[in-house]
Amino acid sequence: xxxxxxxxxxLFGLGTGFNRGWLQLxxxxxxxxxxxxxxxxxxxxxxxxxxxxxxxEEKKAR
Numbered sequence: 001x002x003x004x005x006x007x008x009x010x011l012f013g014l015g016t017g018f019n020r021g022w023l024q025l026x027x028x029x030x031x032x033x034x035x036x037x038x039x040x041x042x043x044x045x046x047x048x049x050x051x052x053x054x055x056x057e058e059k060k061a062r
Contacts, residue, residue, distance in 0.1 A: 017023035031037075 014023070
C-alpha cells in the first residue's frame with residue numbers, strides 16, 4: 001500500500017512540475033542523445049540546442 005502511495009505522489013509531483021513549468025523536456029536534445037534524426041525548428045536551431053553547444057558550432061562551420 002505504501003508503494004502505491006509513493007507512486008501516486010511521484011506522478012502527482014511530476015504532473016504538477018510539468019504543468020507549472022518547473023520541469024521542461026527538450027525533445028530536440030533527447031532525440032539527439034537517443035540517436036534519432038530530429039529537426040526541431042529548421043529556421044532557429046537555438047530552440048533545440050543550448051548556447052555554446054558543440055552541435056551549434058558544427059552547423060555554423062558548414
